[in-house]
Amino acid sequence: MLPSTICLDIHMAKSTRGHQERLKAIETLLLWEGQVSRPRLSELFDIHGTNLSKDMAAYAELVPGNCCYETGVRAYVLTSDARPQLSEGKFHEYESLVGTMPAEGLRAGVELLTTEQHATAISYRPFSRIHAAIREGKQLSIEYRSLGNPDRHQRTIRPHAFIQAGPRWHLRAYCEGAEAFRDFNLGRISRVLDPKATSLPGPEADIWWNTKIELRLVPHPELTSAQSRLVRDEYMGRAAALVFEAKQAVAKYIVRNYGAATNVSKEHPPQYLLAVDKPETLPPRTFI
Known part of the structure; x- marks a missing residue:
C-alpha cells in the first residue's frame, strides 16, 4: 500500500x-x-x-x-x-x-518513455545569474513578458527559489513593482542582468512560501462507488485520499498537475477524476 x-x-x-x-x-x-x-x-x-x-x-x-x-x-x-x-x-x-526529470530509461534493457517534457525556453547564461542571485541573496533586473503585459518590460526582483511544476519552471521572487512576492515563468524571461546587492525582502518575509497547508485530493464526488474505488486504487493505494503537506505557494501547481477540481459544481468527470477535499477550509486565494 x-x-x-x-x-x-x-x-x-x-x-x-x-x-x-x-x-x-x-x-x-x-x-x-x-x-x-x-x-x-x-x-x-x-x-x-x-x-x-x-x-x-x-x-x-x-x-x-x-x-x-x-x-x-x-x-x-x-x-x-x-x-x-x-x-x-x-x-x-x-x-x-x-533529479527533477526521470533518467533516460530504466536501464537494464528496460525502455522508459515519458511525456513529461520541459516547456521552459531559457539558456544557461541567464539561468546561472538567477541561480547566483538566489545563492547570494541579491536582486536582479529582468526583462519579462506576461499575459497581462505581453510586451517586454523591466522588473526588479529578489528571487529565492525555483519551482518545477510539470513541464514548466517558475521563479519565486519579491517583485519591487508589485511590492509583493510573485511567481515568474522562466520561459517568459528574455534578459537577466548581473545580480546586485539588495534591500528587498527575502524568503523569510514570504508568508505563502513559509505557510504549510494540508492538501487532500479525493475521488470526484460525482463518480460512482465503483469508479471511486478505481481512482483510489490508481492514485492512492486504496487510501481515502492523496495527502500533501505543501507550501501554500505551490499548492496550485499540485492541483494542476493532478488535474483536480477545485469547484465540483463546475468541474465534472471524466475530465476531472480527482477533487480538492474541502477547498473552502484552505487559506483564501490558494489556487490563484
Missing part, C-alpha cells in the same frame, strides 16, 4: 556514474549554476571527495577556457567565454542531473 502522505521535498539518490559522465555533470553544473564545488558534487555522486576534486581538475585541464578556480568561494567558476563542450548546453540535461 502506498503511504497516505507524500512529502514534496525531492531527495535524489546519489550516483556512482563513471568518470566521463561526471565530467559532463561538472560542465552542466558550471553552465547552469555558474560554479561547481566538491560539496555540490558530493550531493549528486557517491564518490570519495578526493576523486571529485580530481574530476574537477581534469575538467579544467580538458576545457581550460570554460572555468577558473576561485579560492574565495573554493569552487570552479564559469568564465564569460564558456561554451558547451561535453554537453549540449540544453536545459533538459540540467533537469535530469538535479
